[in-house]
Amino acid sequence: MTRLWNRPADFADEMVDGFVRANGRWVRKVSGGVSRSTKSAEPEVALVIGGGSGHYPAFAGLVGPGLAHGAAMGNLFASPSAHQVESVVRASEQGRGVLLSYGNYAGDVLHFTAAQDAVRADGIDCRTVTVTDDIFSAPPTELEKRRGIAGDLTVFKVAGGAASGGYSIDDVERVAILANARTRSMGVAFSGCTLPGADEPLFSVPEGRMAVGLGIHGEPGIDETDIPSADGLAELFVHHLLNEAEIPEGVTPNGARVVPILNGLGSVKSEELFVVYDRIASLLEDAGITLVDPQVGEFCTSFDMAGVSLTLLWVDEELERLWSAAADTPAFRTGAVDSGALETVAADDTEDVAFVVPDASPESQESAAVVADAISAIQELLAEHADELGRLDAIVGDGDHGIGMDRGATAAATEAERLREAGAGVATLLDRSGDAWSDRAGGTSGALWGVMLRTLGERLGDAERPTATAVSEGVTAAKDAVMRYGKASVGDKTLVDALVPFADTLAERVTAGDDLSTAWTTAAAAATTAAHDTAGLMPGMGRARSHGSKAVGVEDPGAVSLALIVERVGTLLAER
Amino acid sequence: MTRLWNRPADFADEMVDGFVRANGRWVRKVSGGVSRSTKSAEPEVALVIGGGSGHYPAFAGLVGPGLAHGAAMGNLFASPSAHQVESVVRASEQGRGVLLSYGNYAGDVLHFTAAQDAVRADGIDCRTVTVTDDIFSAPPTELEKRRGIAGDLTVFKVAGGAASGGYSIDDVERVAILANARTRSMGVAFSGCTLPGADEPLFSVPEGRMAVGLGIHGEPGIDETDIPSADGLAELFVHHLLNEAEIPEGVTPNGARVVPILNGLGSVKSEELFVVYDRIASLLEDAGITLVDPQVGEFCTSFDMAGVSLTLLWVDEELERLWSAAADTPAFRTGAVDSGALETVAADDTEDVAFVVPDASPESQESAAVVADAISAIQELLAEHADELGRLDAIVGDGDHGIGMDRGATAAATEAERLREAGAGVATLLDRSGDAWSDRAGGTSGALWGVMLRTLGERLGDAERPTATAVSEGVTAAKDAVMRYGKASVGDKTLVDALVPFADTLAERVTAGDDLSTAWTTAAAAATTAAHDTAGLMPGMGRARSHGSKAVGVEDPGAVSLALIVERVGTLLAER
Structure with a gap:
């Protein structure tokens, strides 16, 4: 459960303030969220991500060189407003177009689309790729209806790598779509989180039981079982993700290269994740798959929810290069980015333009x-x-x-x-x-x-x-x-x-x-x-x-x- | 609670296997723990750290260029054996001497000292700096009796920075001693962790209450209070750590530079930490202190224990430079280390020498x-x-x-x-x-x-x-x-x-x-x-x-x- 807050209603704002204060090397606060505090040498396509808060490091923890340019930060588990998204887009765009990317939830789609309409009206070339990696949120025949969970990271990282590599908006959009098409995830949960000030968890799973396919906000799963052994969970994950219907089009598993991301949702800790990962790696290798740059840790959380998800990104040569490209953000760092050498952007203290109250009878x-x-x-x-x-x-x-x-x-x-x-x-x-x-x-x-x-x-x-x-x-x-x-x-x-x-x-x-x-x-x-x-x-x-x-x-x-x-x-x- | 394991007795071994498998870019498995999988261009003083498992990223997550050279990995919450430490030292040392550094617990002292004696007998110049940052584990008059908690990181990072900077063993030891003398921490806890296979948590704190000064394995604290607000906790931390008796010798707080590390022990998540950090930063700045490279996250955990600690490293110019020097490890990365350019060391499959059973009546x-x-x-x-x-x-x-x-x-x-x-x-x-x-x-x-x-x-x-x-x-x-x-x-x-x-x-x-x-x-x-x-x-x-x-x-x-x-x-x- 969440224990530390001042007033629950202030939690999200104070969190943003503390986050920015601790991470000024990477981000500055802008109206609606955060934008990079550094400027790359050449203008880039801007990648703007975002969603509800409570999923750290998603989304603000992924802003920095080689990854996102800005993140719209909604309230706890709530989409940012169109106004917030629009504001972050305007603070982040560099004249080469904008890619919006976020998990596929109705509220986010509504607000990000409205923001896209608004900035397009001003001539900004803005595109959208929603992330739809959760295999249990809709059948394979309705891929576009699936929600986004930890697979967010693969789409963001590939798009961010492409943007920092100088790709055009067309090509950033193309590889983001490909990364999403090549990403599959599934999650399980043992207990739900309790939001600041709430008396009860958002959802609960009976003691000793595990919900299969449950979403990161407690959206219904497909099944409930006894908690398996670590090996049993690894087998469940790999069984579902290597299911024929879930192998992305054009991929032959035997001989394929895959980036595995084993994600803890909050209270399942590294030691347990490593035990599970050991078996996952064996199973994937036994299937003739080569593992590339594995990630074991917390990438998309739900406060202190006890849960785990496995994401597989089936890479081709280009995706692997973009996934592995250097990045330096508050929560995701890989390769060598000399951020100290980058120009710093002044913190943005933009106030809203004063509003004059019209006359009234x-x-x-x-x-x-x-x-x-x-x-x-x-x-x-x-x-x-x-x-x-x-x-x-x-x-x-x-x-x-x-x-x-x-x-x-x-x-x-x-x-x-x-x-x-x-x-x-x-x-x-x-x-x-x-x-x-x-x-x-x-x-x-x-x-x-x-x-x-x-x-x-x-x-x-x-x-x-x-x-x-x-x-x-x-x-x-x-x-x-x-x-x-x-x-x-x-x-x-x-x-x-x-x-x-x-x-x-x-x-x-x-x-x-x-x-x-x-x-x-x-x-x-x-x-x-x-x-x-x-x-x-x-x-x-x-x-x-x-x-x-x-x-x-x-x-x-x-x-x-x-x-x-x-x-x-x-x-x-x-x-x- | 811990939920995922196969056999509880196998947990620590399987964890090491999974950890090494996921992090081969940085570490290779050696008898007793892990050692770097890369080799620096010039020989360095070797920093060997370690302790019980269950505190990830302490200790194995901190092995890599710019930080530790090896980590001895004990069982859950138990010191590694002298034999393990010795083996990791031998795998990690490069002819320029070895610094052992670890938290000050009786079992660790016993085993690391025995290992030090053993390698010294072979002519290896081996020194020890134990970490004693927890202000509530002994009074200021008995600094040397204090236990080590999240302040481990400051001592390790400074020593690792010195080693990678080409310092001699004398100088690595000198700055490690200084870093420890300049580091103070305090922690609080809301609930204990349950080890794999155990029926009950190691300790518990009554609902709505907070234990003050409790150790990372549930060692007794000094007080128990109601859970304060986020601001209240920030004030408690800063009050104790700016207490006159806790300001390191030779430091004047007003005008000082401090690296703050706000550490979650497992189930207190980033969002809460950022809210608390926001107030900590204000209080320290109000006291005339300049904050350097703040860290908010998980650096020394206790499985999924719900707890928080604040560490302050009071830097001088040298300590700040060494703290900020580039490092690239599974769990701590800062600055630009081009690890891809480093030479890889082959995995070490050393078997124990066969033992011949002596004749007996x-x-x-x-x-x-x-x-x-x-x-x-x-x-x-x-x-x-x-x-x-x-x-x-x-x-x-x-x-x-x-x-x-x-x-x-x-x-x-x-x-x-x-x-x-x-x-x-x-x-x-x-x-x-x-x-x-x-x-x-x-x-x-x-x-x-x-x-x-x-x-x-x-x-x-x-x-x-x-x-x-x-x-x-x-x-x-x-x-x-x-x-x-x-x-x-x-x-x-x-x-x-x-x-x-x-x-x-x-x-x-x-x-x-x-x-x-x-x-x-x-x-x-x-x-x-x-x-x-x-x-x-x-x-x-x-x-x-x-x-x-x-x-x-x-x-x-x-x-x-x-x-x-x-x-x-x-x-x-x-x-x-």
């Missing part, structure tokens, strides 16, 4: 005060339910929902209060609070709540007193935006399942002549019912696929939190 | 068979009590007693069986079994049991049928040898407390005319009583000092195991 200011109170109440509500939502999400998703919603609402409440005091109208207040929410929350739900608040604000404006009709129309617009943005429909077991009946009922009741408070309360009840109903649905396409049956019978945390929030707002409206 | 062979049976019974007895002895030792010592005795007796039993079959006499059988015991058990008790068996054998010879008088005289000689070798007296709470009454009673009863079995049984009863009495004594000088009161009221595990063994042998004698 007294009526809109009055509504803004009501909304600020509501956001503050939502913040209290979510702080109270953070743990419970996190546990729910650990069963069906990646465990970040509670902490993400809590952080998002806290940031939104602070921003809302600031804007209320500055005399902002309701549209401005919702727009800026939505930004704050999505920036701080990260993750899919952070992005969607940002969209909802901004869309609602847009409809209300800063001039008129919002009518029941305007609110209802704003909610409907928000619902439509979420469905477009999140690519989810009713029945996919996402917050859309609760949002659609809420928006539809609200519109229906307002049209029928109910006042806002009455209509909202009725709509909130519909959302609550629908949220409960998500427990009865099969997992769908709106999130990383959940293999196995754990997700069935469990409510979707996004739908549950939406229902809780609209219910709380209904109570507030009724009290006025 | 049929009477002595018959006695040898009795002794072999006894050693086999002792082995079964110790396997049964290993866990219990380990737990006892975790309270008063370093937790290695159970596993060490088990391994030692297992090796001795195998060797005894082999020699019985080869027709050895009782002296040869005891001598070789004693060697096997101390080689495989490591630790202080391993060395002492080796001494006892060999000394007893010496008195018995390979010709005569052993009489009761000869056995009694052999036991007395063994007792005298142990007291000389282990520098312990009765009352020091070591196995001497049980051995002396055993030997004295045996001599008394044999002189009085009792047969061996009767005399032995009476003597064993005296040993058992004396072992129980060790619980009533104050901790003394025969072991690393135990601050605090935990050791009082607990029996000494060495005395307990001796009593168990002589009692079991008594039963065997009575049954004949």
